[in-house]
Amino acid sequence: MEKKNIILSLFLGLLLAFVCSTQLYAQTRTITGVVVGEDEQPIIGATIKVEGTTTGTITDIDGKFSLTAPANGKLTISYIGYISQTLAVSDASRVILKGDVMKLDEVVVVGYGSQKKAHLTGSISTVAPNEISDLSVTSLASALGGMMNGVAVSESGNRPGAQAKIIIRNSDNVPNSPTAGLLVPLYVIDDYIADENAFNNLDASMIENISVLKDAAAAIYGARSAQGVILVKTKRGQVGKPKISYSGQFGYTDEYYRSKMLDSYNFGQIWNAVRAADPSDTSLDSQRHLFQADELEAMKGMNYDLLDKYWSSALTQKHSLNVSGGSENATYFAGISYVTQDGNLGRIGYNRWNYRAGVDAKINKWTKASMQVSGDYGKTTKSNVRVGGTNDEKDYITLLTRPRYIPEYVNGYPIAAYGVTNGKIESSQEYNYNMVENLGNSKVNMPSNMTINGSIEYDFGWNRILKGLKLKATYSKSISTTKDNEFGSSYTLYRFADGDAGRGGSGYHLYTSTDEHSLNYDGLTTISVDNGSYLRRNMSRADNYQINFIATYARKFGLHDVSGLFTIEKAESESEYVWGNVTLPYSFTNQQSNGAGGEQTTTFNRSESGVLSYVGRVNYAYADRYLVEFLIRSDASTKFAPENYWGVFPSMSLGWIASEESWFKENVTFMDFLKVRGSYGILGRDNVAAWAWLPTYGSEVVKGPIFGSDPGISAGAHFQIPNAVPNRNSHWDKSYKSNLGLDMNFLKSRLSVNLDGYYDKNRDVFMTVDNAPEYPSTVGAAASPSNYGATDNYGIEISLGWRDKIGKNFKYYVKLNTGYSDNKILKAPWKNAASRELDDIMPNQRYDRGLWGYQYIGMFHSYQEIAEYFDDNQLVTYLGKSQADVHPGMLIYNNVRGSQKADGSYYAPNDPNDPEGNKIDKNDRVQISKYRSNPYGFTVNMGGEWKSLSFSAQFSASWGSYTMMPTEAIQTKSVISTGSGYDVMQYTNLPSFWAGNMFVYEDVLDAQGRVVAAQNRDAKYPNLRFADNGLSSTFWKVSNTTIALRNITIAYALPKAWVTKVGVESCRLNITGQNILDFYNPYPDKFMSPLSSYSKYPTLRKITLGLNVSF
């Protein structure tokens, strides 16, 4: 029998077995009642359950309920945010629920089930969807920034559709990691192991709960959990009449900050001062190489700000519609959502549909089944720029940094961004945003994912002995497909003739006329530009399934609370792709392969993998005070050789709720809750490329040996051993994680304090090892990525929460997250002492070696100063230059060290024994900043509620490190350019702070002797001519401190009295802003913002109006 059939028959078997079982009946009565809160307001949607059964209902709009229950039975009444109550049926006519300040009943998803938050022994952070649902994001992770301690979110960019990435407790600090992309948390959605994309594609409105397992508690996902685990539980149906909710967001996005650039006139002057800065440069032609005075005058009126022309704010919107409801025997949930974010430039944009529908059915009293189908399909459109190299950011960069005296079109002719010399410095100058845009060149990515889950659960509650035991089988299957379309074509630009026959101005530099020389169209020539000139399709499909058999047990024996879990998990995946490319599309192309006349290429391939796991968990709690959890998981992965398939990952955690002790209750009044918990366990990683253990062979169809008797035979095929040889020995790498935590509530639970300290010892860490001397050459192959390294990661996390009321109506909360983390690299392939540089990783030092650069001690203002500096320091060379090549306008760097000795140490500066003599070189760098990224910081999430009005906000600050100004802002260098030197400035504008602030040694005169850049020896900044000025140095250091109001929401809930009249249960309006304000900008002239980047697609500010209605 095929495997699938076996699975099917098993399901059917289980189904049949339980359909036949009977329900037990007892004497019953019908109970009606009402549920209200402490404020006497009815609670709508509270759940009423008959204890020991699955019978239940929910309250209606007036808080009323009615159900049949045994006359002597008990009812449990619960509602989110309130403490659940269990009452005798007779006491249930009016129930007053108390608000749950301590949230002791809160349930947390912990992997293959959930646990009472109070009983947690691991370090688990959670986010409720209502905390993030007002935020407008297209990638779920983006909404989690600052929400959880130890969970860092980084954006991959700001363009529509960019995906955010989550890193838990800095677990990506692995030097020489062979597959850095795999150092991400494990994502589990409804117990189905998914990936980062699947997580990011979820819609917040369909999520019940997100938990992040940060410590050894993640061992339930053992092998792949060393990076932490993110668990998502999606919404399920609730018993009751159909509940329909709609949430919508409408808003716009716009740049948070636009970098300030030089205007045409100042650009012209700076160019002149740069071009003429080197007195030894005899090639300078003062007419052809400098903007002439008449040209500068004309440039005062020129402002071809292309970014301003094409940038616009853009719309973003989201609509989700969810329906849920159900009877006692079946509940259902269905939701659909659509989100779109238009691009601020051209045709780029993103949209996505999500759907999710599920049914939970009770087949009989002891048997439940559920089915769920969910999925998404989206579309990301990106610009496609291949002129002068592929770069997704090129559109924005060229628009921002195009010198503002160069128009895009002259008299209707599209022109290349040719600068002073009217020639091509590099191909990027021939990228013309509007031409490419009009040709429809783009890259479109259309992924679509569908997941089907089914499960069946059988409860042994009817049996006296087996009571508490449940058996469950689940099957999940997902199919992911993607379609990528790319289109690049070619176009024509125009170029004016050189000199007198061409451009305007007395130096022939302008695309307009001046009084001295007019623009001449006669010499126009064409430039043919190739934007890839290709059509491409990529279709891929990945099929995954996961099957689990789960046995759970939970039972209370007096004060002993025992629960356990055992599951077997099996998963397989396969994927295939077809990739096709055709070159030279016709100008009238239909964008299909018959619409191109070039070479066609096709490739296709397949990959597959599998995982098998055994998982066990035992929890024991005594009197709700003493908590023990033991986890074990054993995983087998095809990433390793069969003998190394299996890894076993146990962990243990303990907890003690001291506040439950009677002596505590009697004696401690200021503290309401105290829990001490600790965990220790081994977790794993398999971050090696698939099949890295398997010997593989390359095939070459030529070069082979000659045999036979024919000297005319061709050298044919042979199969060779690739240089990347297998490491059959590679096995799971290990992370020994320990965590100590303290959870405390004070002052009637108004103040909550959570402290976590962790120490992760990562051992056998996979590293690529290029040069390990102990690895002998006689092996005959390069060393493969091996379980070689060792690192320690440690830190503390502190969360403080305050929640109180002022008066009767004003409630507020403040939560502060802060902490510190650090790491040590114990073993990695170090460089030899003699060749190790100052900023290379070192034994027992942290991965972040900080920022290194030269120590600035002044600027050379004259040749006299240069001579003195050389004399005083007896310099042989200054940054590789002899004294003759050093000029005024260059920064002076301090002579800190001599050359490096064989043992790695350095000669003192000016040491006469230094064999290399005194040099200013890379050995003279100092540590500008101990860290590259801020070690300290905090996030504050706060909110308040006054009657129907509420607000929430997130505020964050971080400090403790310095960074360098972007090199493109302090050098004649462009992000999109491979070139360097002052010529880059021909087509690249610079930030505004340079205006009037750059060192100019002497007045620069044009061909007619007019001053076109004035002497400026007191300038603050050095001359851009000299690239060494742009080296990393203390001169350009800026504080990395950021203080920002990240987001804020103000909401208003329409009074119930109003909305109920029109049949609406609740209606809430909100306005939300993201990336609102920053309070500290250390950059000169504030030419850029620390929250955005200098020359990339900027951080977006989003303002959205939200509407949430439920019926």
Place this chain on the structure above:
Amino acid sequence: MINTKNKLILSVALLANAILWTGCSDDFLKEKTDYSKLTPEIYNDYTGAKMRVDDIYLRLLPDVNNGLSYRSTSSGKGDIQSRSTEEFSSLSNFVNPDVVITSSSNLDDWFHVSKNTSSGPWGEIRNCNDAIEGISKGTLADEQKRELLGQVYFFRAWQYYLLVKTYGGVPIVDKVQLTDVSEATDLIVPRSTAKVCIDFICNDLDTAAAMLPYKSGDFGRVTKGAALALAGRARLLYASPLFNRADDESRWKAAYEANQAAITALNAGGFNLAYQSAPGVNAAGWSKMFSDFNSSEAVFVTLYNKVHDDDAAHEIYRNNHWEQTIRPKNTNATTSNSGMTPSAMMVDLFPMADGKKPGQSEYAYNPLTFFANRDPRFYRTFAFPGVYWRFEGNPKMWPKYDSGGNVIGNLDADYPYSGENYVLWNYSWYDTETNRNDETKIGFGADLLGTNYRGVYVRKRSNDFDMTSPAPTCLYRWPATSSENRQGAFGEAALPWMEIRYAEVLLNFAEAACGYNRLTEAKDALIAIRQRAGIPAGSDGSYGLGDLSTRSEMFAAILYERQVELAYEGKRFDDMRRWLLWDGGANFSQIANAPSTWTLSGFGGNTCTYLGVEPLNGKRRDNFEICAKTNASGSHASDPLKTVRPLPLDLKTDATTTGNTTMDNLVTFYTTYLMRKQNRGDEVGKVIDYKPQYYFIGLTSGAQSNNTSLLQTIGWADTQKGNQNGTFDPLAE
């Protein structure tokens, strides 16, 4: 309705069932396949496995174009090895008295190269081990496995043989090792002694021989005979004075038996001395065998092709550039190759026509008319002014360039020959007598050779038209125009390279037999070789060998025969190392910490004295040229002898026949118009100085730092231990 008990049973059964089907086995994981590359599955298919074996051929067949390397032997060119012997002058680092080769300078690294599968001996050995393990574990039929495995074992032994002859003793890695750095200490394999290495090599070769056929249907693949012949070579190496300082007879015996077995197997496979029954005139048969694509002489051979391939990236070509290397510049206008100059020493040492050495022969030896009455092989080993050296092609068609590289017409106008009429007239002339007498000055060569003339050319293994009549089919493509052949004239050539040829096996056998005191058998082998070369039997029937009644005389005769028979085949350097011929092995005591076992106790304590030869150390090698006695200016037109040239010597007629008027006229021409001018070979004032520690090459600092646990050889600085003297003794037993 099912009662409770039944339900329980059913549930438990289902649970058990569930565990069984999901959990009991990870077999489904093992069914997963990597589709991105070829997997070891290829070893289960005959074609796939053969492709792997072919890869080993590609990587380990000696390649004459690569120059010396860890995997390519000397192939007769003026490389560092040949320039350490009599064959070529110009001091190599091995023999330059001013150069001391140390582990950190001037030393070629053939041990380590890089930690890589694609370069370095250990990558090759890994490649072999991988194929051995893959094929052995695969599912091919036994017969197919044996056929393929035999070839792989041969090549593993070959790579080890190359290492051992250089380093004396090396680590033996006989399995595919993990590439796991964290297991590095488990991967360390110490150096084995020479004895262990030789046994390992011979063991592999015995395994190979047992599997390989006598004759392969696919010419160029190794055979049983090849495996046994290589074992014979390895055994002989181990019996040679280099390893066998005490002249242990048992080693000679082992070598004798190994080579005898090789000869038996080779004969069974149809291998023999090619053209033995038809030597032809002037060793024509002997000469032709080198360019036979399918020779019975070729025991271990690398084949090349002459496929025209105008795109270097395609690499469907595999060419032997030997012909291009040896041909004079005026046949070769588009390449920088301009032939090779043998040392005067080599020209002078060849036997006379009766097989006896110059001075001992009935023929008088005149250094000016050095070509008169020589061993027939002489004419096929050297070319000199006044001899035909025909080829297929026509250099007249070629453009003529001025000094600035501009075309100024065709060569046609000045050039006298087409390929089929090509005569080498490479005499020279000088403008002044002072210049003519200055050994450092270069004159002007005849026939457009200009300053690119050689005094005497190495002609050996030339695929020329003077071997047979009609002319043979050539194994090279000679283009009509320079643009037609990407690799230049003679570039696309398929000349095979015989790394082991039958004559060498016979000579190996003779030497081993001599060592084992089977002098008659040794002499018979030499006679067979001389017979094939066309040397007359002589009145004593000894083919010029004489009595050779002692072991030392016989050894000397065998080594001399090797020097002649195998000249410019890259074998002499190894022979000299084996026999310690630079200093007779008298200087081992100069090596610090050399064990007493290193002192030569056999062979009278000095192999040179024992053999009656002069050590090469202390000598200086020169070249010579034949120049006109009359002076003339340096231009093609002013050739002073063009009009008085006699008819050239045609090798299709017997050069030694008395009464050969062409020969007589040429001799007269030489004595009348020409003189022998000594040209500087080795630097003035310097004599050959091969230092005793070079007999076993040490490890470079790079090889050591990439294998830190390896011990350095005695006599070489151990860079891992602060440059202390090495401690590894290859000769330890």
